[in-house]
Amino acid sequence: MTSALAHEADPYILPTPTPDSSVVLSQWINPGNTHLNSRYRDAVWSLAPLIDNPGATLISIHWKNCPAPLRDEMKLVVWSLINGERRPTFLRTKGLSARGRGSASTMMQKYCEWFRLARWLHQQGITRLVDCTKDQWQAYAAERRDEGISRVHAEMVFGYFTDLWVYDQLSARPAGISCPPWESEGMDDYLPAADGTDNAENSTEPLAPQVLGPLLIWALRFVNDFxxxxxxxxxxxxxxxxxxxxxxxxxxxxxxxxxxxxxxxxxxxxxxxxxxxxxxxxxxxxxxxxxxxxxxxxxxxxxxxxxxxxxxxxxxxxxxxxxxxxxxxxxxWREHIAFSEATTLMQQLGTAAAIVIVYLTGMRPQEVQALRSGCCPDPEPTTDGTEGRHLIRTYHFKNVLDDNGNHTSAGEIREVPWVAIAPVVRAIRVLERMVPEDELLLSAAHHDVHRPGGKQSQGAMRRASLNRRIEAFVTWVNREAEARGLLDQLIPEDPFGAIGMSRFRRTLAWHVARRPGGLAALAIQYGHMRTVLDTRTSSGYASRSRRGLHSVLDVETALAAADTAARFRDRTAAGEKISGPAARRAVTAAGQAPRFEGRLVPKTFAKKATAFLARDGIVLYDNPDAFLICAFKHDNALCEPEPGATAPRQYACTSGCGNTVRTDTHARQLRARADEIDQLADRAPGPIARKLQANAARLRETAATHDATTQTIEALT
Incomplete structure (x- = not known):
């Protein structure tokens, strides 16, 4: 049993809470957070004191969902989850992305899985967490795995169960939960078989053009005309x-x-x-x-x-x-506006303005939710008397960390402001007329007039509420269009489901950027390009000579990438099929890439080459050693590229990467290389021969996987 002295010497051990203890300790609550803190004895624990993102849903833990015999022990572990920090010695075993503390939403995912385990243990007649031994871990893991969850999801869930053991050890009164067996035996045998469906590709579908066109027309009509x-x-x-x-x-x-x-x-x-x-x-x-x-x-x-x-x-x-x-x-558009429809029209106007902003800027939904009145001031005249650009300053939340590398719920001001085109400025001005000064533009308290007050009226309207309002907006528009005989302006049903806030950003990236000349179209249509931050400059070592060297490398890399795209186009045009998680993105990249017929490079090409390579996700790199094309997207890459890198570490290419693309030519090359290795194996000593034969078998298996999963270019466009 751990002694009190050991607890005092260990800064990671938490004190034992009393019934009156706060659910969230004061050191984890930002000064500006005004949400009420629950007490340990309460039947419902609010995690709102941890949530500073104005667009995030407030989270509560309902202890009625945990079986009564296991509730006291589980409360201690969950309290440790809320207030504890995982030890650095443990984090070092989990990779660079592991954090000492997670966000409230991550905590919710963990305790929900823990409650699910507790209900299963209760059904097995187990009333103490210490009695969850290796046999129970194995049985429950098999049951959870066989419920049809994906391999990636299963790995995440089993990691949550490891955290149940980890956080129990942070308590001054641990329940004695045993370490899950996959921590010592490896997780692979506990996971579902790989079926090729798990990859890191963004699965959010863009909006269909026939949906987006009339939707944007009506949204702009509301903002500009109504x-x-x-x-x-x-x-x-x-x-x-x-x-x-x-x-x-x-x-x-x-x-x-x-x-x-x-x-x-x-x-x-x-x-x-x-x-x-x-x-x-x-x-x-x-x-x-x-x-x-x-x-x-x-x-x-x-x-x-x-x-x-x-x-x-x-x-x-x-x-x-x-x-x-x-x-x-x-x-x-109206003979008059009726008393009873003013509220509905006001809500439709707010929805229309949100659609204009989220689509015509490319912001993430939480960035739009964080916009405040005054975020886009009128620019000062420039020195030559012309009007400057409207800039939007807002918070961003993705991957924002504190000094200890932990998630920061409040986010931080985006270093590079968005450049707003006229329709976006008008949409912001409309929302500013709907809310008080310095208030959130999508404030729930001012937009949800049917439900004033209450916890869900704090902060911005939640994404689920905004999604419902978009669907209501579509319904209103279609009813209006039918009544006026404007059948060509109806908004059809989207083939991929409901229209949601998150789909607009994906649509910007897909429906415009994928077309030849798409980057120029983005610059014209949206009034801004994604700002490319040169990490070599920001790292402080971009001297003239150094920069000159990198310019040469960028030019040669861009030319090579363009050649790769040209070969890819030629192969697919000749009828070759494509496989890999990034196949669709590769088709897009090839359609946008220029074809260079020579090597006459003007001095102005260096900047163009750098901009070309900075198009994350739509630049193709040939990797003949791995017999594939890398459609390099930084966040997907398993080769662990440096922050800000615009090209893969091709020597560290890793199987299973979400950037992989193969053609029939690669499959033939894989089999040809396997035959060469077999010839070497025939002349090699026994142990070496077996390794060579295993390598050849893996190459043939990769080629067979390509054959089984190929698609035509027509199916991908």
Whole structure:
């Protein structure tokens, strides 16, 4: 048993919490975080004190989901997960990407798997974590593996179970959880068989062109043409509702109410109506604002004259007294804006502005969610009197780490601001009119008018809410287009499923950049290119001579990459098939790459070569030693390239990499090389011969895998 002295000497051991202990210790809470902290005794633990990203969903742990006999022990381990740091000695065994502490979302993934294990143990009659021995680990791992999860997912899940053992050791009162057997035996035997489906490629599908076209047209139409009308209607609706809320019952107000409604009832005229949760009712706020009557006075009159049934028989819109200036196809888009639709139109306007920003900048959704009023100030005039560019300054969150290498939920200001084109600036200006100064542009408190207050109204609208609003926007647009006979402007259903915020960035990269001349099109359409940071310069050793050498290398590398793309085009045009996780991306890269018919290189080509190589993910590198083409994407590479590198470490090419591409020519070369190795094996001593034969067998197996997974270029485009 660990002694108290040992605990004091070990900075990683956590104290034993009491029922009144905070769930999140103060050292992990940023000063600006105002979320309430739970107590250890609570049945629900909030992880909100760890979440500073305004667009992130707030996470809670519900202890009812953990079996009661295992709950006390599991609470200690989860508390250690929330407040502990994994030891550096353990992290060194897990690679460069391992962190001492994870994000709240990563913690959620871990404790959910731990709860799942606890429920399984409970079903087996096990009520103590110490009784989860090697046999239980093996049985549960086999059951979890056979549920159909992928090899990559299984490896991640089993890593979470290792963390259950690791974090238990950080407690001053450990439960004695045993180390999972894969930590000593290796994980490979516990994982599902590799079937070629796991790779590091971005699986997010871009939006279909027939969807994106009309969607963007309508979003821009809202921002450019309808915004003034909608904002004026929203202000007028708010004013009328404030008037209605402040009404005081008087004999005069009752008289005015009767003079307003009774003539309509007696004459058979339509009555002012509003939809509430899908049903028609008398528009009480509208009537109250125009008569000064209270809701109680209106309700008595409704019951006395059976007005509700009359409203269903002859409803009338409640036009707001605001001008309509926007047009569709040269005609006013509305005769008037009704009182009951102002809220819906306001929400559609906010959604449209979000679509314009996320697509026409290429920002990640969480970056758009973090935008605040004032993020895109009007530029100062330049020295020559021309207007400067609009720059958007926002936070980014991906791979943002603190000084200890741990995830920083609050993110950090993006070093290079986005350059905003005119439609984006207009969309930002519209959102700035919808929220107070310095507020989040997509503030949940100001956009979700149906559910004000509550924890989900803090920060920005969540991505799931924005995704639902996009679908609602599509529904509204299609209903409007059908009513106006604009059938060519309908937004069809996307073949790959629901439209979501994350698909716009992928669409920018795919539907534009993949076409010949796509980079120039991006520069024109989006007003900015992805800024290429020269890591050699930022590393502080870019002297003139050094830079000159790198310029020469960039030119030669770019020419070689262009030749590789040309050969790839020629092979596929001749009917060769393609395999590999990056096959589709390679087709895109080959379509964009220029063909150099000679070696006459002007002095201006060096910068072009550097820019060409900086197109992460769409530059092809031939690797004849590995019998493949590398469609180099830095984040996918298993060759561990240096930060900022634009080319692979070809001598460290690793099988299973998500950048791999092969053609039928490579398969023939693999078999030819295998035959050569077999000839060498025939003349080599026994042990060496066996190694050579095994190598030849691996090459033939790789060629066979290519044959079994090939696709034509037509299938990939």
């Amino acid at each position: 915004a003034d009308d909608i904002l004026a209607a929203w202000a007028e609706q708010r004013r009328l509702m404030d008037v209605a809320a402040s009404s005081i019952a008087t004999p005069a107000s009752r008289t005015t109410l009767k003079e307003y409604l009774l003539p309509l009832i007696d004459s058979g005229a339509p009555l002012p109506a509003a939809h509430v949760k899908g049903r028609l009712y008398l528009a009480r706020d509208y009537v109250a604002a125009h008569t000064g009557a209270t809701h109680a006075q209106i309700e008595r009159l409704v019951k006395l004259h059976n007005i509700q049934n009359l409203v269903l028989e002859r409803p009338a819109p409640c036009p707001l007294n605001v001008p309509v200036t926007g047009q569709i196809e040269g005609r006013p």
